[in-house]
Amino acid sequence: MTASIAPASILVLALMIASCSASIPRRLRLPESSSRNYLTMEEHWINQTLDHFSPYDRRQFEQRYYEYLDDFQIPDGPIFLKICGESACSGITNDYLAVLAKKFQASVVSLEHRYYGKSSPFKSLSTDNLRFLSSKQALFDLAVFRQYYQESLNTKLNKSTDNPWFVFGTSYAGALSAWFRVKFPHLTCGSLASSGVVLAVYNFTEFDKQVGESAGPECKAVLQEITSLVDQRLESNGNELKALFNASELKDDGDFLYFLADAAVTAIQYGSPDKLCPPLVEAKKAGENLVEAYSTFVHEFYVKHMSVSVETYNQQHLRKDKITDGSSDRLWWFQVCTEVAYFQIAPANDSIRSSKVNERYHLDLCKNVFGDDITPDVNATNLYYGGTGIAGSKIIFTNGSQDPWRHASKQNSSSPDLPSYIITCNNCGHGSDMRGCPQSPLIPGGDASNCSSLDAVNKVRQQIINHMDLWLSQCSGSRRSSM
Numbered sequence: 183m184t185a186s187i188a189p190a191s192i193l194v195l196a197l198m199i200a201s202c203s204a205s206i207p208r209r210l211r212l213p214e215s216s217s218r219n220y221l222t223m224e225e226h227w228i229n230q231t232l233d234h235f236s237p238y239d240r241r242q243f244e245q246r247y248y249e250y251l252d253d254f255q256i257p258d259g260p261i262f263l264k265i266c267g268e269s270a271c272s273g274i275t276n277d278y279l280a281v282l283a284k285k286f287q288a289s290v291v292s293l294e295h296r297y298y299g300k301s302s303p304f305k306s307l308s309t310d311n312l313r314f315l316s317s318k319q320a321l322f323d324l325a326v327f328r329q330y331y332q333e334s335l336n337t338k339l340n341k342s343t344d345n346p347w348f349v350f351g352t353s354y355a356g357a358l359s360a361w362f363r364v365k366f367p368h369l370t371c372g373s374l375a376s377s378g379v380v381l382a383v384y385n386f387t388e389f390d391k392q393v394g395e396s397a398g399p400e401c402k403a404v405l406q407e408i409t410s411l412v413d414q415r416l417e418s419n420g421n422e423l424k425a426l427f428n429a430s431e432l433k434d435d436g437d438f439l440y441f442l443a444d445a446a447v448t449a450i451q452y453g454s455p456d457k458l459c460p461p462l463v464e465a466k467k468a469g470e471n472l473v474e475a476y477s478t479f480v481h482e483f484y485v486k487h488m489s490v491s492v493e494t495y496n497q498q499h500l501r502k503d504k505i506t507d508g509s510s511d512r513l514w515w516f517q518v519c520t521e522v523a524y525f526q527i528a529p530a531n532d533s534i535r536s537s538k539v540n541e542r543y544h545l546d547l548c549k550n551v552f553g554d555d556i557t558p559d560v561n562a563t564n565l566y567y568g569g570t571g572i573a574g575s576k577i578i579f580t581n582g583s584q585d586p587w588r589h590a591s592k593q594n595s596s597s598p599d600l601p602s603y604i605i606t607c608n609n610c611g612h613g614s615d616m617r618g619c620p621q622s623p624l625i626p627g628g629d630a631s632n633c634s635s636l637d638a639v640n641k642v643r644q645q646i647i648n649h650m651d652l653w654l655s656q657c658s659g660s661r662r663s664s665m
Contacts, residue, residue: 219624220273221250221280221290228330230296232303233314234322243303246294247327248274255287257339260346260654263328263370264292265362267355268514270299270507278616278628278643279350286650288348293327295320295355297513307503309552312516318566320358324349325366346657348650352376352613353587354517360592361567364574371657372576374646376613379590381569382522382560385541387529388589389447394534396450396584401459404466405446405534408476412442413536415473426477428485429492436543441495442476443526443535445484451585453609453620453633457483488622500551512551519548523558524590575599576653578646582610582621601649603642607635615642 217223230245248271253259262283264274271294283290294301297315304311332344347370351359356378363373394402415423416435424430424438432438449458458479465475484490493499493508500512518524525544528537548556568574570592579602581588588604595602609619610633618625619633630639 223273245301250290254289260288262290263349265351265355269510276626349373372653381590382563389586392586437495439536445480452622453611580615582614585611
């Protein structure tokens with residue numbers, strides 16, 4: 183690659199080395215809005231290959247990355263590669279990885295996913311231009327970046343052996359972390375797949391079932407009653423109903439119903455069930471209007487507290503191919519509609535979400551937004567990566583007990599080198615091992631003191647440390663020369 187380590191990074195390393203004299207000491211996440219939620223926001227760039235699978239296409243694009251060196255042990259400390267997923271990557275988030283970096287005296291680097299944020303290869307996100315957006319291309323990006331960064335570091339420190347690397351990711355990035363270890367085992371000592379969704383699922387009915395289970399029987403019954411009332415009012419006076427939720431722009435009823443379903447899901451998924459269930463259950467007991475009570479929850483929690491825009495659910499918004507701050511919505515839906523599906527449809531029985539959020543709704547969305555030929559090939563994705571039968575080694579899988587996404591992850595340990603842990607507590611959701619409780623908005627350092635069972639989180643975190651200790655030591659003993 184033609185890019186090189188940024189001058190600021192070289193200066194930091196040089197100053198640290200110089201200050202040590204002849205004896206070098208042994209030390210050197212939804213997008214977050216506050217700078218205190220990041221270890222660093224300083225941007226660096228690499229010239230990345232556009233198509234890793236073509237022997238003829240030599241085009242490149244600029245890809246953004248970050249590095250955090252405060253805890254790095256010169257010259258041989260570990261390097262933690264934190265994978266950014268399906269959103270703009272504005273820096274290295276200050277979650278539990280910051281604690282791990284300090285403990286292991288590691289540097290942290292993070293590469294923005296191709297197409298997202300400032301790492302777009304094209305000025306237009308037309309369907310044709312999105313043909314290079316895939317998990318396979320993203321994994322090669324990570325491999326190329328890992329090699330580039332290691333070689334640049336070796337040149338600066340005048341050494342020839344690789345540092346031990348460990349890869350981290352949460353959610354889709356957690357899947358990438360696991361897949362990276364499977365596809366490039368020689369480039370990392372191990373991986374952590376936090377809530378790693380390694381199984382592509384076409385009709386993901388288990389998702390809705392888990393939401394109901396996590397909510398509990400009383401809250402679940404209230405949510406189902408609200409769904410029934412909403413379906414009825416949508417038929418009789420849909421415009422008035424949508425106005426109640428400040429969602430008049432959602433002309434498609436399916437988009438509107440998806441928006442309402444996601445509001446409840448988000449409270450469960452990200453460790454805030456108490457924001458959802460107690461107010462609605464109390465409203466039911468008091469004989470209040472449940473639809474109005476739910477609209478209050480949606481306004482106060484989902485839109486204000488979680489900073490979710492109604493526009494995200496508007497298919498007309500998803501069709502826009504001009505790059506904007508909201509482009510991540512279109513980009514992720516393209517990956518959904520081509521690779522992984524995760525269609526969160528209503529189960530045939532005992533559903534929480536409306537039955538109108540079905541397979542046909544999702545397929546129509548894919549065609550309406552991207553064209554008639556776009557449908558997800560989940561069989562090919564699972565054939566390529568292995569799904570929950572993933573055949574790798576030295577990959578840690580973690581999931582929160584309340585997280586509906588855990589049914590697309592690996593929940594059972596198949597060998598000592600493929601351990602899986604469930605963190606069981608009332609508000610342990612998506613990525614609770616890395617982000618604490620609640621999981622969003624981010625709590626600096628991944629503070630778990632607000633988890634209903636701090637002990638459950640700490641036990642899994644200790645297991646993570648134990649595996650990392652072992653695998654990094656095994657890796658350090660057999661480090662190879664950089665090519």
